[in-house]
Amino acid sequence: MPIINSTNTDLLKEFYDKDIFQIPELRATTQDIRPLKIGIVNLMPNKKETEIHLMKALSNTPLQIELDLIRTKSRKSKYTDMEYLTKNYKTLNEIKNNKYDGLIITGAPVEHLEFEEIDYWDELKELFEFARTHVYSSLFICWASQAALYYYYGVQKRNLGSKLSGVFEYELAEDSKLTRGLDDNFFYPQSRNTENEEAELRKVPDLKILARSDEAGVCISSSVDERFVFISGHGEYDTDTLYNEYIRDLSKGINPSIPRNYFKNDDPSNRILVRWKSSASLIFSNWINYFVYQQTPYQIEKIEQKVVAKFGGSSLSDSAQFAKTKDIILSDKNRTHIVVSAPGKRHDEDIKVTDLLESCYELKIKQLEIEKQRKKALGQVYERFKEISENLKLPSHVFSLISKTVEDIEDSIHRDFIISRGEYLNAQVLAAHLGYRFIDASELIFFDETGLVDEAKTYLEIQKKLNKEEFVVIPGFYGKDFNGNIKTFERGGSDITGSIIARGMSADLYENWTDVDGVMTDDPRINENAVTISEMSYEQLLEMSRNGAKVYHPDAVNPVATASIPLRICNTNKPSNLGTLIQKTKHNN
Structure with missing residues (x-):
């Protein structure tokens, strides 16, 4: 939570740019507080386990949160009872008129399929559009981050050839409130078969990369306005989640690689090295605090x-x-x-201002013999803007600006400058x-x-x-x-x-x-x-x-x-x- 910055507290003013979270005294004394409305689109097969993981991650702040669990109607779950889903989950049709402060869309075990081959892809696209208009900040996890990057920006995923599983070290790549408080290097769990290549993400002007590594690629990226956050890994995982996935794959005869940097000395008979939970907790808390709570309007319908x-x-x-x-x-x-x-x-008989300005330029370069025609065209430009401004009862400085711009046109011999003044004025x-x-x-x-x-x-x-x-x-x-x-x-x-x-x-x-x-x-x-x-x-x-x-x-x-x-x-x-x-x-x- 923020430190109140009183108008006469010189100490906090001095440290304003030192990453100390502050709130003005006036806002602190008049601020309305309400529970945050967060939606979770749970695409994972084991719904209950994922619910617990995310609720733990979200509950580690002093803020009150109301949760809506959301599911895709077009996909029937094999692992969760329909009665449980009907009782505890809502479909897109049921929440389509809601507004949310934050939305989380989870990963899904469908990496082997092209996005369009997924049976609920059309419904997921509707959810992505819903996130544009009905949500202040959206957090996309693992496969959902790849799907969202593909949908919003056309970034293709790439098959890794073998599963990337383990806990990997990442370095901060750019300052962001999302990573505020993290060390320059931190650990984060990964469990995936595909990735978004860093070079492809850097081609998108609206994306910024916040954390990456040479070994495991990009971990965190966001849109420039920070309303979309893409995380390739699973900071919400419990201590033994990667272990359980490893044992499950062994039982299926997949012959998986041992999760890297997860067991002591990379030996499954040794203890698990838990070194991601503090980083993950901080990232989720920062998202809730900086990207959601501090930005979303008090009246949620005004998103x-x-x-x-x-x-x-x-x-x-x-x-x-x-x-x-x-x-x-x-x-x-x-x-x-x-x-x-x-x-x-x-x-129909009128002349566009740009055409008049084009005439000004053409006539000007022919100089004296057509000076009269040139001045007439320029005068028409002046009168056109003057008439609009008079009828709109605009202040006097606008008329001064029109006169000054006409003088600039008179003095210029550059075509592009002259013909651009219509848009400018x-x-x-x-x-x-x-x-x-x-x-x-x-x-x-x-x-x-x-x-x-x-x-x-x-x-x-x-x-x-x-x-x-x-x-x-x-x-x-x-x-x-x-x-x-x-x-x-x-x-x-x-x-x-x-x-x-x-x-x-x-x-x-x-x-x-x-x-x-x-x-x-x-x-x-x-x-x-x-x-x-x-x-x-x-x-x-x-x-x-x-x-x-x-x-x-x-x-x-x-x-x-x-x-x-x-x-x-x-x-x-x-x-x-x-x-x-x-x-x-x-x-x-």
């Missing part, structure tokens, strides 16, 4: 999704569209990170309208020397600079090149920006708001019988693009598809319509 929402030019073409957009954004406080395009056409205006913080895309998205997005740097900066609890507006379409200059994507670049931000934030959903009802079966301007496709896979959307349909930029699909983040295309003018949901299917998991 929310993270939603990145991108609004296209048609959604922000004038003040009336801004008002609609504001209503949409504020109607769901999950929409915390907003990406915007420059103002689009207000009517629109994001500034929307941020002022919403009362959100503006963050420039040039601080988040970076291009390398080849002109491609520098993913490693980009996702690192997103994770460093964007707080999942904060409300922000980000301009789409551009970033910064390796020389520090503004660089734009090709057209459709705001869609790409939104997708990158969604992946970098590990969003639960990426919304793309535009002026159509979603992906249509045909061009409605040509075929009046065209209808909206309610749901499709990433691959189906990409296939439509490859076949020439101008439905969505492929580069805007890849970031969210790689991270298994659902994409919903919505109509700003018809916000009640469900639009088109694009996500994984059974065939592309």
